[in-house]
Amino acid sequence: xxxxxxxxxxxxxxxxxxxxxxxxxxxxxxxxxxxxxxxxxxxxxxxxxxxxxxxxxxxxxxxxxxxxxxxxxxxxxxxxxxxxxxxxxxxxxxxxxxxxxxxxxxxxxx
Amino acid sequence: xxxxxxxxxxxxxxxxxxxxxxxxxxxxxxxxxxxxxxxxxxxxxxxxxxxxxxxxxxxxxxxxxxxxxxxxxxxxxxxxxxxxxxxxxxxxxxxxxxxxxxxxxxxxxxxxxxxxxxxxxxxxxxxxxxxxxxxxxxxxxxxxxxxxxxxxxxxxxxxxxxxxxxxxxxxxxxxxxxxxxxxxxxxxxxxxxxxxxxxxxxxxxxxxxxxxxxxxxxxxxxxxxxxxxxxxxxxxxxxxxxxxxxxxxxxxxxxxxxxxxxxxxxxxxxxxxxxxxxxxxx
Numbered sequence: 001x002x003x004x005x006x007x008x009x010x011x012x013x014x015x016x017x018x019x020x021x022x023x024x025x026x027x028x029x030x031x032x033x034x035x036x037x038x039x040x041x042x043x044x045x046x047x048x049x050x051x052x053x054x055x056x057x058x059x060x061x062x063x064x065x066x067x068x069x070x071x072x073x074x075x076x077x078x079x080x081x082x083x084x085x086x087x088x089x090x091x092x093x094x095x096x097x098x099x100x101x102x103x104x105x106x107x108x109x110x
Numbered sequence: 111x112x113x114x115x116x117x118x119x120x121x122x123x124x125x126x127x128x129x130x131x132x133x134x135x136x137x138x139x140x141x142x143x144x145x146x147x148x149x150x151x152x153x154x155x156x157x158x159x160x161x162x163x164x165x166x167x168x169x170x171x172x173x174x175x176x177x178x179x180x181x182x183x184x185x186x187x188x189x190x191x192x193x194x195x196x197x198x199x200x201x202x203x204x205x206x207x208x209x210x211x212x213x214x215x216x217x218x219x220x221x222x223x224x225x226x227x228x229x230x231x232x233x234x235x236x237x238x239x240x241x242x243x244x245x246x247x248x249x250x251x252x253x254x255x256x257x258x259x260x261x262x263x264x265x266x267x268x269x270x271x272x273x274x275x276x277x278x279x280x281x282x283x284x285x286x287x288x289x290x291x292x293x294x295x296x297x298x299x300x301x302x303x304x305x306x307x308x309x310x311x312x313x314x315x316x317x318x319x320x321x322x323x324x325x326x327x328x329x330x331x332x333x334x335x336x337x338x339x340x341x342x343x344x345x346x347x348x349x350x351x352x353x354x355x356x357x358x359x360x361x362x363x364x365x366x367x368x369x370x371x372x373x374x375x376x377x378x379x380x381x382x383x384x385x386x387x388x389x390x391x392x
């Protein structure tokens with residue numbers, strides 16, 4: 001308890017970063033999230049929440065080496081922090097408690 | 111590696127030669143808005159993905175896609191660039207303009223307002239002049255539907271757009287806007303500089319705009335008297351003196367027919383109506 005709850009986008013991004021492990025930088029994150037959601041995302045739709053979460057201590061970033069295929073620009077790798085992991089767990093706990101007992105897809109009472 | 115790619119070998123981020131053209135401008139803007147690290151990472155991602163697009167849609171389309179993505183990122187970063195708390199101060203002013211630039215702006219603004227001035231002055235000649243020779247000259251020069259002046263110079267876009275341009279160009283050097291934000295408080299100051307040329311052109315422009323708006327309103331709208339309200343209930347039929355016509359409705363108490371109580375007979379009334387005469391009290 002006490003951890004902040006994540007928005008749906010933040011939750012998805014954190015899970016994807018966690019899932020990608022050491023290879024979590026912009027391109028694979030955007031591609032993975034795009035495949036999950038079934039639509040392509042803009043660069044801003046990924047970097048803005050990633051940087052917001054980094055400022056909030058849920059992620060940390062490391063600069064990679066510049067590569068020719070990127071026009072000599074560096075990659076920015078993201079890693080989940082312990083605080084990000086706690087936020088994910090708390091969000092999952094709240095979501096599951098809300099879903100508990102919902103067995104029928106009906107409006108109103110299940 | 112750095113030498114081959116035009117990069118400097120130095121720890122941390124190297125200053126890149128962003129080159130020329132619209133992409134370099136976008137990259138500079140992105141670096142300013144997002145910082146070097148994010149700008150480099152985002153642009154690098156787009157470069158990394160662009161070969162597939164280039165192969166499929168062509169080089170130009172790939173460049174356009176990168177530009178579009180960067181513009182969207184910059185737009186998304188704008189709210190972040192405004193501090194949510196703490197004090198900040200911003201000022202919009204053209205005080206840095208040289209007098210030569212201000213003079214050019216004044217001349218350009220005056221020229222842009224000319225079509226509107228022509229329309230207003232010629233309209234006044236028609237309304238107040240009463241000079242057939244002048245009206246004939248205007249008809250044959252300005253208001254010939256086939257003529258260049260009528261089709262181009264007096265086109266609404268030219269007239270109103272020129273007026274808007276004149277006002278914008280001449281109000282900018284006059285105004286100074288300051289925004290001062292402190293925690294929980296946003297204070298704004300609007301100062302007007304007394305620069306006679308810009309003030310005169312702005313005043314003339316506003317006057318022309320007012321005349322055109324009034325003319326447009328009076329030409330297109332007319333005062334129409336409101337029709338009297340029509341009642342949906344049928345009018346009560348006329349009955350004789352001392353009699354009242356009532357129409358019983360469901361659930362109401364029965365009003366006794368009083369026609370037999372007093373002298374004069376009830377006047378004939380319409381179907382569904384009963385004529386009564388009150389006998390002193392209810």
